[in-house]
Structures are given as C-alpha cells and as structure tokens.
Amino acid sequence: MALRELKVCLLGDTGVGKSSIVWRFVEDSFDPNINPTIGASFMTKTVQYQNELHKFLIWDTAGQERFRALAPMYYRGSAAAIIVYDITKEESFQTLKNWVKELRQHGPPNIVVAIAGNKCDLTDSREVPEKDAKDYADSIHAIFVETSAKNAININEVFIEISKGIPVVDAAGGTSGKAFKLGRQASESHRTCC
Numbered sequence: 570m571a572l573r574e575l576k577v578c579l580l581g582d583t584g585v586g587k588s589s590i591v592w593r594f595v596e597d598s599f600d601p602n603i604n605p606t607i608g609a610s611f612m613t614k615t616v617q618y619q620n621e622l623h624k625f626l627i628w629d630t631a632g633q634e635r636f637r638a639l640a641p642m643y644y645r646g647s648a649a650a651i652i653v654y655d656i657t658k659e660e661s662f663q664t665l666k667n668w669v670k671e672l673r674q675h676g677p678p679n680i681v682v683a684i685a686g687n688k689c690d691l692t693d694s695r696e697v698p699e700k701d702a703k704d705y706a707d708s709i710h711a712i713f714v715e716t717s718a719k720n721a722i723n724i725n726e727v728f729i730e731i732s733k734g735i736p737v738v739d740a741a742g743g744t745s746g747k748a749f750k751l752g753r754q755a756s757e758s759h760r761t762c763c
C-alpha cells in the first residue's frame with residue numbers, strides 16, 4: 570500500500586484549542602490543563618485512506634502574537650492547513666480570516682484549507698453562528714467542520730476531509746482530483762456538530 574506523507578499545519582489564535590485537537594487526533598485524549606504552545610510542536614499519525622496510507626506530519630503552531638512571524642516556516646510546503654477558531658470567541662473568527670488572507674498571498678497555491686470551529690460543546694456561550702462560518706468557508710471553498718476536542722466530536726472527520734481533498738497520485742506520478750485551491754474550487758462536504 571502506498572504511503573503518502575502530508576504536512577499539515579494548525580493556525581489560529583492562542584487558546585482556541587489547536588493543541589487539544591492534535592492531542593485528540595493522535596493520542597485520543599484531552600488535557601484540560603494543557604500549556605500554551607511555545608514556537609510549535611510536531612506530531613505524526615498514519616491513517617488508511619482508500620488504498621493509501623496517509624502519514625500526517627502535523628505542525629501545531631503557537632497562537633500567541635509573539636510567535637506569529639514563525640508561521641510561514643510551518644505552512645510553507647504544507648499539503649493542508651487547519652485554521653482553528655473558538656465558536657465562543659468572535660475575535661478568533663476574525664483572526665481566522667486574516668490567516669486565510671495570508672495563506673492566499675504567501676501559502677502554497679494548492680493548499681487544502683480546513684476551518685475548524687472548535688469548542689462546539691460550549692453552545693451556551695456561542696458567539697459565532699454556525700451558518701455564518703459555513704457561508705464564509707463556502708465562499709473561500711474550504712472544508713468546514715465544528716469540532717470539540719474535549720468531547721471528541723468531528724476530530725477524525727477533519728483529517729478524513731483533508732485526505733479527500735488531497736490530489737490523487739496517478740500511476741505516472743501526476744496528480745489529479747479535487748484539490749482545494751483557495752478561492753478557486755468548491756468543497757463538496759461539510760459536517761456540523763452540536
């Protein structure tokens with residue numbers, strides 16, 4: 570079975586739950602007292618997708634402003650970016666839009682973009698309506714999923730949708746398929762939670 574290595578980076582404000590999403594995906598655990606990331610952290614996980622193995626090389630970037638300038642090191646060469654916001658913090662949704670602009674200007678042209686509205690277990694404190702976020706994701710042709718790292722909701726789905734969005738490698742080594750080009754092609758699937 571063919572093995573493909575897929576570099577993925579997580580971007581977003583501090584505290585939105587990027588590290589928690591990675592922990593949930595890789596270790597299937599949740600640490601309520603997780604520390605803020607310093608610089609970036611790296612983890613891997615291999616999953617089967619159709620007749621391929623996808624080894625996700627995951628760069629979890631620090632959301633604090635003082636580390637922002639490091640981000641290009643992590644999104645450069647990435648097959649996908651997961652931009653995370655916190656559904657209870659409108660400001661984190663605005664930050665997400667800035668990351669989309671930055672990726673459009675400086676990111677890899679064929680990067681698959683996934684938007685994760687995290688902490689969907691906290692519906693009582695919601696500030697970002699799901700429809701607004703989904704409409705925005707549609708407008709930039711991105712994957713959209715609401716997640717809860719805490720309650721293990723839709724975490725694997727984010728990575729499955731990324732696998733679906735990565736161009737297929739044919740026998741001649743070329744690529745084809747439904748890659749997500751920022752602002753150019755349409756996403757086909759959306760999942761919601763809560």
Ligand SMILES: Nc1nc2c(ncn2[C@@H]2O[C@H](COP(=O)(O)OP(=O)(O)OP(=O)(O)O)[C@@H](O)[C@H]2O)c(=O)[nH]1
Pocket residue numbers: 581582583584585586587588589590600601602603604605606607630631632633687688689690691716717718719720
């Ligand atoms: N209720 C709830 N809390 C969450 C969820 N995901 C993360 N948290 C909490 O949010 C806080 C921040 O989580 P982190 O994973 O450290 O956030 P981060 O985006 O990696 O932050 P930086 O490393 O500073 O960029 C922690 O207290 C987590 O326990 C979630 O799905 N639901």
